[in-house]
Amino acid sequence: MPHRIRAARAAQYLAVRALTVHGLAHPLTLALLAAASTAAAKAWDRGHRVDAIHTAPGQRARRAWADHAAGCGTCTTTRPGCPEGARLWERYCRLQDAYLTHLRTRSTSQ
Structure with missing residues (x-):
């Protein structure tokens, strides 16, 4: 992990x-908020994406x-082809469904 990302995470924590x-x-x-902002800006300036922080x-x-999927010979980007790929795909789908459900419930409660 790049040094700037670690510094930004530590400052934000x-x-x-x-x-x-x-x-x-x-x-x-x-x-500390100013230091966290500066650390995040330095990471951004070095080309790190926000989701890396x-x-x-x-x-x-x-x-x-x-x-x-990129390194597995049996999995594609849209379909798992091995047990490990099936586990990762299931976890991704479950988290995505939970996130979308959260957005729907939040929008109906406002």
């Missing part, structure tokens, strides 16, 4: 911890499936 403990108006929280479970599952 510390900022969230300070926010939780001290609140938004605390000087430490503000300083903030990876949601669905993004990780999709990336794992795509990486497997």
